[in-house]
Amino acid sequence: MPTDTAAPEESPDTAAPHLADGAKTAPPERPRTAIDRGVTDYLQHMGVERGLAANTLSAYRRDLARYSAYLAGQGLSSPADITRHHVTGFAQALSDGADGGTPLGVRSAARTVVAVRGLHRFWALEGTTTADPASDVHPPMPGKRLPKAITVEEVTRILEAAGTDTATGLRDRALLEFLYSTGARISEAVGLDVDDLSVQAAESGPAIVRLFGKGSKERLVPLGSFAARALDAYLVRGRPLLAGKGKGTPALFLNARGGRISRQSAWTILKAAADKANITKDVSPHTLRHSFATHLLEGGADVRVVQELLGHASVTTTQVYTLVTADTLREVYAAAHPRALG
Template identity: 55%
Template structure:
């Protein structure tokens, strides 16, 4: 049984939230992961409105939206204060919800239009250096089924720069085509169902082949209805994003890395190492699937900062 949303039967968002989510799914074609993030933000907004006994969308005012920002930041009630990035994201969700309500004729006034989203300082992505990545990739024990799966996952993440959700949704057929014709590249389905093709290096191909030949058949037999997923868990089901994150944490611990590591760390490392090696920023943009080169250019800031550190550490008159 699926859990009822806090706005499903009554409350201020009962009309608007379902309509907006349907709009995002049907007309905008947003991914399930993005929709889940919006739902989480809406649940917080519904909780806040219910706590203030606001049960009608038309009764929400600008002060209420501003109060929601304060409520998130200070952690009123039985909740912890949210990080600035989380507060900003929730406010963007609420602003988009109210704008949709006006555009769709569900409200007469956009009460969130003048509420400013707090500006965040530029956060440079944290990339691992080449030695750290090598230690991470070498961590899984390739003599075990789990190790074969984990090494295939890690090599795919670092070798393609893909998002973890893009790797987890790959099917066996997606890889067998590439293994048969490496020059064709690997097709990935990114945000907004945008497809891109990325090269697949020899290390990733070897890790995937080892998993397909010596690992996956073992766990496939454990499944009553084996599906097409490339990466499986021990029950023969598709590996989830959450489980992939745990694989990264375990590999980092085995490698003795004392830095925070996530699937996105390998994506950041992929981009940073390409730029360090002389790749053009627009090539990296295509490989990452960024719609705007501006998003990719933040990695050039990382490499410039790295150059500055090397200069300060190495040049006798740098300081």
């Protein structure tokens, strides 16, 4: 077990302000209990042995501080005294604020329950307790968030607003055309090297690009003719000028200094094009990926083909896009079915 010197800067039982993710007012300080010490041990384990990021560790600290306070309010001081009833009671208190804390949304409550489950699993494995009362207490399931997509007309306006006949302008147009044409994640696009492109003759079909997704999983994705032309213009008239300012990087998309473009720069490029096109919706590089999938499905593409193009490990992940097209399905049904409208 890590030593006390590796503990977080604030222990969960004394850091009253950290109850703000749940508490309306900071409670008075209370004596440390065996539960508090057990929470500190768990945070040390997560921070030192598991290497949790500072922000994540801070969130765990706040969540478990609220849990410790709740248990103290129930008159508990030892981990061995905690039962499933106490865990489920705390989970309910997260939603309704019965513990005196601010009621949390589904996602925040789910995160807190996950932290509590991890704490009890740790105690059971370490022998602090003989059982795990949280093993079958599951976090609340957040509702599915439908991917945000924009219309084909809006995408077209953004793409046509992007770029000028300068090196960086040609790059901007090529980058955005590429994102929409392939459905690539922004990390995949900025990580591309020139050699990842395979430009083929027109008679043999569209160009092919090699993408490396999560876990470095490789997939091949066709490149539409609009994107291929934009990339060709950039490679011939734009990239050489940018590359001349750098140190010979193999990156496909370069910044003004000749180095690999960053994800933040790609976001700025898209934002500028959206503003120029008078698109008032919140648009990000991932919006083009969502729009790519939605427009393919609306055009009749099979969901498993879209799964392959997006690089999803499971078709279940891709099927969320079918919910986006429900409005289109209703419109087609209403227009085509003889007894749809009375």
